[in-house]
Amino acid sequence: MAVSIAAPVVVLVVGHDFNGLYGQDSFFYQTYATGSLRDALTRLRPIPDFTWPPGYPVIVAMLSLVTGVGTLPGQVVSLVAGAAVPVFTILLAHELKPRGARWMPWLAGAVVALTPHLWQSSAVIMADTTGLASAALGAWALARYARLGSGRWVVLAAVAICFAIATRWAYALVALPLAVAGLHLTLRRRASMHAALAIVAGLLVLAPVGLPMVSAALDGQAIPFSISLASHPWDPANALRSTYDGPSGRFDFAQPMGLYYLLQPAQPYHLGPLWTLLAIPGLLVTLRSATVIRMAVLVGWPLLVLGFLAGDMTQNTRFFLAALPPLAILAALGCEATVDGARGWASGPRRVVGASLVAVVVLGLAIQGVSAVRFADSFIARHRSEQEGITRLASSVPSDAKLVSFGATLALRHAGRADALELYDQDPAAITALTADGRPTYLIVPVDILAPQWATSPPGRAFVALRDGAGLEALDRAGAYQLLVTHFDE
Structure with missing residues (x-):
C-alpha cells in the first residue's frame, strides 16, 4: 500500500x-x-x-x-x-x-x-x-x-x-x-x-x-x-x-x-x-x-x-x-x-x-x-508552471529596483530576490512613502484576486493607493500574476 x-x-x-x-x-x-x-x-x-x-x-x-x-x-x-x-x-x-x-x-x-x-x-x-x-x-x-x-x-x-x-x-x-x-x-x-x-x-x-x-x-x-488560529474563528x-x-x-x-x-x-x-x-x-x-x-x-x-x-x-x-x-x-x-x-x-x-x-x-x-x-x-504541473512564470516576471525587474509582491513574495525570495517586499505588510501610508522618491517600483501581484477579496484590507487599500497615486502600468502577465510598474505623470 x-x-x-x-x-x-x-x-x-x-x-x-x-x-x-x-x-x-x-x-x-x-x-x-x-x-x-x-x-x-x-x-x-x-x-x-x-x-x-x-x-x-x-x-x-x-x-x-x-x-x-x-x-x-x-x-x-x-x-x-x-x-x-x-x-x-x-x-x-x-x-x-x-x-x-x-x-x-x-x-x-x-x-x-x-x-x-x-x-x-x-x-x-x-x-x-x-x-x-x-x-x-x-x-x-x-x-x-x-x-x-x-x-x-x-x-x-x-x-x-x-x-x-x-x-x-x-x-x-x-x-x-x-x-x-x-x-x-x-x-x-x-x-x-x-x-x-x-x-x-x-x-x-x-x-x-x-x-x-x-x-x-x-x-x-x-x-x-x-497565528494560524486567528485565521479560523x-x-x-x-x-x-x-x-x-x-x-x-x-x-x-x-x-x-x-x-x-x-x-x-x-x-x-x-x-x-x-x-x-x-x-x-x-x-x-x-x-x-x-x-x-x-x-x-x-x-x-x-x-x-x-x-x-x-x-x-x-x-x-x-x-x-x-x-x-x-x-x-x-x-x-x-x-x-x-x-x-x-x-x-x-x-x-x-x-x-x-x-x-x-x-x-x-x-x-x-x-x-x-x-x-x-x-x-x-x-504539480500547474504549480511548476506558476513558479516558472513568477521567475520569468522577476527576471524583467532590474536587480536594483524596488519589488513588491503579494502571494509570490516567498517564491521570489527563494528564487534570489531577497529584497522582495510583501504587500500584505503595507498600508496606504507605507506604500506611498515607499514610492515617494519617484523611482520605479515593480509589483508582481494577482490583480484579479486583490480587487474582490482584499479590497477593504490593508493590501487591497495599499494597492489602490499605489494605483491612484503613483499610477501603475502593466508590463507582462504569467497566469494569475501581473508584472506592473509605477509611473509618474510628468
Whole structure:
C-alpha cells in the first residue's frame, strides 16, 4: 500500500522537476525548518515562534542535518508520512473490524492509498500528511490497547496523538474522543498507572510548544505558534453562510460552508461518490456493533473534524484529509456488509448481484487510481508552471529596483530576490512613502484576486493607493500574476 503512493508520486515529482513548493505556506515551512529552527536545534535553543505548530518542521530540520538545507528533506518527510497513512489505516481497520469481517481492512487501506488528494499532499512541503499519519498511528495504538491491555500501547497512542496536535492544531479535535476512550479503557481495567504514563508522555511531547504558549499567556504577551488560529474563528452560524469578512479578506463562496464540507467526501479528489455512499451502511454496521473505541474513532473523529470545518471561514479541499482514515474504514465496512448481504440471498440470479458488486468495487478502485494520477499530475504541473512564470516576471525587474509582491513574495525570495517586499505588510501610508522618491517600483501581484477579496484590507487599500497615486502600468502577465510598474505623470 505504501508503494502505491510513494512510487507514482516520486515519478510525478521527478518528471516535473517539482521542488514541493507552492503558494505561500509551503515556503514558510521550508524557510522556517531549514533556517531559524534548524539553527535553534543545532545550538540547543528553544524552538522559535512560527505561524503553525512546529512538529513537521522539526522533523524536516533534523533530516536536513543529513541531507542539507534544500527542499529534499521536506519532500521526503511528506512522502514517507503520506505512504504510511494507508498502512496505519489497514492496521487500525484490523483492530476495529467486527466479527466475521475478512477483507475490509485491506479495502480501507486501498481506498486511502488511492485518494487523489493524499497523493497531492505527499508531494508538497506541508504538514498535512505528517499530522494525519501521526493521528492514524495514535488511533491504531489505542485500538491495540483496547484489545490487548498492554500499557505500552496507550503510551504510544498518547505520544502519537500529541505529536499530531503539535503538527496541526486540528488534531486536538481528534484527540478529544480518543482521550475519552483511552480514559474509559484505563478506568475499566483499573490501570491508573497506564493513564498516568500516557498523560506524562503526551505532555512531554507537547511541552516544547505548550510551555512557551502558557508562559506567554501568563505574561500577557503574544502567544507563539498561534497565528494560524486567528485565521479560523469558529462560529456554528458559519455553516449556513457563504460570504465572510475575516483575517484573510472577503470571501464570496458558491456554497454555504456547511454544505461545502458535507459534500467534500464525495468529491472525486477525495473518496468519491461510491465510497461515500458505502460509508452510510458502514456507519450503520458500526452503530449496531458499537464499542467505545469504535465510536471514538469511526464516529467521534470524523464528526468533530467535519463539524469544526462547517463552522470555519475558509474553504480548502485539503482540510478534509484530517477525516480520511475513519471515513475510508466506514466505506470498507459498508462495502463488505453490502457484498455479504447480496451473497446471502437465495441462489440463482441474486448471486449475480454479489458478483456485480465486487466488479463495481474493483472498477471504483481503478477509477480512483486514474483520478489520483491525473489530479496529482495536474496540480504539480500547474504549480511548476506558476513558479516558472513568477521567475520569468522577476527576471524583467532590474536587480536594483524596488519589488513588491503579494502571494509570490516567498517564491521570489527563494528564487534570489531577497529584497522582495510583501504587500500584505503595507498600508496606504507605507506604500506611498515607499514610492515617494519617484523611482520605479515593480509589483508582481494577482490583480484579479486583490480587487474582490482584499479590497477593504490593508493590501487591497495599499494597492489602490499605489494605483491612484503613483499610477501603475502593466508590463507582462504569467497566469494569475501581473508584472506592473509605477509611473509618474510628468
